[in-house]
Each structure stands twice: as C-alpha cells, then as structure tokens.
Amino acid sequence: MRMTQPVRGMLAAIALSAAIVLTTAAPASAAITVTLSPTAGTVGTRVDVLASNCNQNATAVIENTNVSIALPRNNNNAQGNFTVPDGMKTGTYSVLVTCGSETASAKFTVTSGSGASTGGGSTASNTATAVLWSGAAVVAAAAAGLWLLKRRSGTAAA
Amino acid sequence: MDEPGGPAPETERPIHRPEPAFRPVAAFVLAIVLAGGLGLVVGGVVPVPSLRWPHFSSPFHDDPFAVADPAGGDWLDRSEPTRVDIDAVDVHAPLSALGLDYEGNFEVPPMWRPHEAGWFEAGPTPGEFGPTVLLGHVDTDRSGPAVFYAIRDLEEGDAIEVTREDGLIVTYEVTGVESYPKRRLPYEEVFGVEPGPALRLITCGGEFDREEGDYAENVVVFADYEGSRKATAKDRDRPLKGRDDFGR
Numbered sequence: 146m147r148m149t150q151p152v153r154g155m156l157a158a159i160a161l162s163a164a165i166v167l168t169t170a171a172p173a174s175a176a177i178t179v180t181l182s183p184t185a186g187t188v189g190t191r192v193d194v195l196a197s198n199c200n201q202n203a204t205a206v207i208e209n210t211n212v213s214i215a216l217p218r219n220n221n222n223a224q225g226n227f228t229v230p231d232g233m234k235t236g237t238y239s240v241l242v243t244c245g246s247e248t249a250s251a252k253f254t255v256t257s258g259s260g261a262s263t264g265g266g267s268t269a270s271n272t273a274t275a276v277l278w279s280g281a282a283v284v285a286a287a288a289a290g291l292w293l294l295k296r297r298s299g300t301a302a303a
Numbered sequence: 304m305d306e307p308g309g310p311a312p313e314t315e316r317p318i319h320r321p322e323p324a325f326r327p328v329a330a331f332v333l334a335i336v337l338a339g340g341l342g343l344v345v346g347g348v349v350p351v352p353s354l355r356w357p358h359f360s361s362p363f364h365d366d367p368f369a370v371a372d373p374a375g376g377d378w379l380d381r382s383e384p385t386r387v388d389i390d391a392v393d394v395h396a397p398l399s400a401l402g403l404d405y406e407g408n409f410e411v412p413p414m415w416r417p418h419e420a421g422w423f424e425a426g427p428t429p430g431e432f433g434p435t436v437l438l439g440h441v442d443t444d445r446s447g448p449a450v451f452y453a454i455r456d457l458e459e460g461d462a463i464e465v466t467r468e469d470g471l472i473v474t475y476e477v478t479g480v481e482s483y484p485k486r487r488l489p490y491e492e493v494f495g496v497e498p499g500p501a502l503r504l505i506t507c508g509g510e511f512d513r514e515e516g517d518y519a520e521n522v523v524v525f526a527d528y529e530g531s532r533k534a535t536a537k538d539r540d541r542p543l544k545g546r547d548d549f550g551r
Contacts, residue, residue, distance in 0.1 A: 197372075286336070
C-alpha cells in the first residue's frame with residue numbers, strides 16, 4: 146500500500162495545486178472555522194474556542210455531552226472557553242459551533258493526562274548502578290593513593 | 304619548593320621521594336576525591352529526588368488567540384502526513400495515524416515496528432493551523448534505538464520536513480527541545496496554538512523505571528512552520544528507513 150503513495154501523492158499534489166490556485170483567486174471571506182487551544186488535555190483543562198469569521202454571538206456544544214458554550218462576538222470572531230468537566234470519559238469529541246446559519250466543528254481529545262509511552266528501555270543504562278561502581282572505583286583509587294602517601298612518608302620518617 | 308640550601312643534601316635522598324610540600328597537598332586532594340567517591344556510592348544507592356523549578360502559571364489565563372489568528376495566514380488545508388524526514392539526525396520514517404488507547408493514554412506505534420513514527424490524528428495535520436504532534440519510540444524493549452532515538456540531539460534551527468498525502472512537503476524549524484516528567488506534560492504548550500502552524504515531536508527520556516517498564520520523562524521537540532513546497536522526484540526517491548535498519 147505504501148508503494149503506491151508516491152504516485153497517489155503526485156496526483157494529489159497536482160490536484161491540490163490546482164485547488165490552491167482556485168481558492169486564492171476567490172475572495173478570502175466566507176466559511177467559519179473553529180480552532181481549539183489546547184487540542185488535547187485532561188479533565189479540568191481550560192479550552193479556548195475560537196470561531197473565526199463569525200461576526201456575531203455564537204454557541205458551541207460538545208458532541209455527546211450536555212456541555213454548551215457561549216461564544217460572544219469578539220472583533221470579527223466569536224470566542225469563548227470551557228473546562229473539561231469531571232467525569233468526562235477519555236476520547237475524542239467534536240466541538241460543534243453554530244454561528245447564525247452556519248456550523249463548523251473541531252476536535253478535542255480528553256486524555257488520561259499522562260505522557261506517551263514511547264520507549265521500551267533497551268537503550269537505558271542503569272544509571273544508579275553505573276554511578277555506584279564509578280563511585281566505588283574513585284574511592285578505591287583515592288584510598289590507594291592515600292595509603293601510598295602514608296607509607297612513603299613513613300619510610301622517610303624512619 | 305626551591306630550597307636555596309642546596310643540591311648537596313638533595314643527592315642523598317631517594318629520587319622518587321615526594322617534596323615535603325607535595326605530600327599534604329596530595330593527601331588533601333585525595334581526601335576530597337575520596338569524599339566525592341563516597342558521595343557517588345551513596346548517591347548510587349539512595350535515590351536522589353530530582354530538583355525541579357516549580358511551575359508558576361499566571362493566575363490570569365492568557366488568551367491564546369490574542370497572538371494567534373487561525374485566519375491570519377494562508378495555511379494549508381487538511382491532508383494527512385505520510386512521512387517525516389530530519390536530515391540533521393538521519394530520521395526518515397513512515398507515519399501512521401495514532402489516537403488514544405482504551406485507558407485514554409496516547410497510542411504509540413507497535414514495539415515491533417521501531418522504524419515507524421505516528422501522528423496524533425485528532426489534531427491538525429502539518430501546515431494546518433495549530434499543533435501537529437508526532438510520536439515515536441526512543442527505543443524498543445529489546446532491539447535498541449528506535450525511530451526517535453536521536454531527536455534529543457536536535458538543535459535550534461534544524462530543519463524537519465513532513466510530507467503530506469497531497470504531495471506537499473511542510474518544512475519546520477526546531478525552536479527548542481524540552482524534557483518533562485510524564486505526569487506533568489504541559490498540554491498547553493504541547494497542544495496549544497502558536498501564531499502559526501506548529502510541530503511537536505514526542506519521545507521518551509529520563510530514567511527508565513524497570514518496575515513500571517516506562518521512562519520517567521517525555522522529550523518534546525518544538526518546531527515552527529517555515530513553509531511548504533511541492534515534493535520533487537528527488538524528494539520522493541528518498542529511501543525510508545525500514546525495520547532492518549534498527550537493532551537485530
């Protein structure tokens with residue numbers, strides 16, 4: 146499947162470059178877009194919601210929940226925020242914004258709040274053990290040095 | 304050291320006998336080294352809690368859209384990423400789509416595909432406004448370094464290229480590399496908006512906890528959008544690394 150990707154990509158590139166030419170030629174107004182920040186977070190995270198190109202008060206709901214968000218008009222946009230409620234299950238949710246007769250959505254992901262388990266440990270050195278042994282080696286070397294010094298000073302004194 | 308008294312008594316002494324002033328100095332230095340060595344031994348046995356600067360956050364929540372305008376640039380439309388290339392650390396990896404696992408943790412590529420990285424599918428795609436997040440293993444459980452092993456060595460200004468399904472290559476410039484305890488991954492920084500499209504690479508770092516079977520920290524590479532170009536034949540011919548390029 147991956148083998149075909151360059152070919153598909155090339156075709157897509159041609160199609161998209163044509164599309165870009167068309168869209169840039171069109172006036173840059175119209176469709177509202179929804180942006181979230183952050184796009185992922187744990188329960189209790191405050192999420193800002195921005196509906197661009199929505200020049201009026203708008204509302205938003207989080208799909209499959211009873212959370213609704215007011216987005217007061219702010220310059221040419223509508224903007225508000227919500228806090229991920231306690232008990233919200235982990236997963237990806239659509240935040241659906243209604244601005245007049247238009248709607249648009251963006252996705253928010255509720256995570257467990259932990260980081261990513263991106264390692265198996267095969268390159269991890271056991272640092273504690275390494276430190277212990279190098280420490281022991283240093284102690285041994287220093288003790289030997291001191292002993293040599295003492296012995297030589299002893300023979301000199303004798 | 305230089306005793307004007309003389310060469311005469313000097314000849315009677317053993318040649319290798321230390322100068323009188325040398326001995327106490329040497330003893331002192333060795334005593335310090337000894338103490339340092341003992342400290343290392345103790346430190347190796349007793350786990351030392353890592354000191355961290357407490358995280359101060361402003362009581363006034365900053366409006367992320369005060370500086371970041373999603374409509375403020377000709378960003379790209381959605382198109383899924385297919386590969387990531389970082390010449391500076393010799394990364395040439397295919398990308399798979401990742402979500403969350405059943406516990407709500409970030410999904411990661413399978414351990415038996417150490418050459419593969421992934422992208423967080425619920426987030427923006429490269430070149431779209433917002434943070435695109437790529438995740439990859441630093442190593443696997445057995446076979447040694449994996450796809451994102453070297454990204455900790457990235458430096459400010461290094462280039463990262465992400466190829467999209469539509470044939471565009473989005474280029475980013477590294478702005479920083481940070482390491483965070485996994486329990487305190489700063490979502491606002493990693494998943495928050497920037498003034499333009501942004502890229503974050505996530506892998507593991509810090510100590511490996513053998514009981515937990517997991518690293519203590521996540522290394523996050525932050526990069527900013529530079530621009531995009533159409534993939535040339537030369538770009539498309541760049542070989543991807545395969546499973547055989549890693550370990551065993």
